[in-house]
Amino acid sequence: MQADSSVTIASLLPYTAALDEKIKDLELKLFLKLAETLHYARTSQVMAISPSALSRTVQRLEDEVGEKLFERDNRSVSLTPAGIHFREYAKDVIERWNLLQETLQGESDVISGEITV
Secondary structure (H helix, E strand, O other): OOOOOOOOOOHOOOOOHHHHHEEEHHHHHHHHHHHHHHHHHHHHHHHHHOOHHHHHHHHHHHHHHHOOOEEEOOEEEEEEHHHHHHHHHHHOOOOHHHHHHHHHHHHHHHHHHHHHO
């Protein structure tokens, strides 16, 4: 079976550009790392981003979702109930994105057609 060459990542994501998806992918990965560590400085260091950029990313996600994802003060960070639900969503999106990329990569590696001798 020959893969349809008209299928592109952008056509699979009809309402956003592929670059936007990479940015959203990074935002979700930043969120997941912060949800794991519950520590801005540690997350910033591991993800090679400034703490202020991480904070802006979280604020942007919270604005998009319309809910607070983290409770934070000067001493602690914790997930809100909305943050717990969003963590599961983010994990699912990242997993599905990775699966799609693997599937598409696998299809491009397949050689198909007829051989006539």
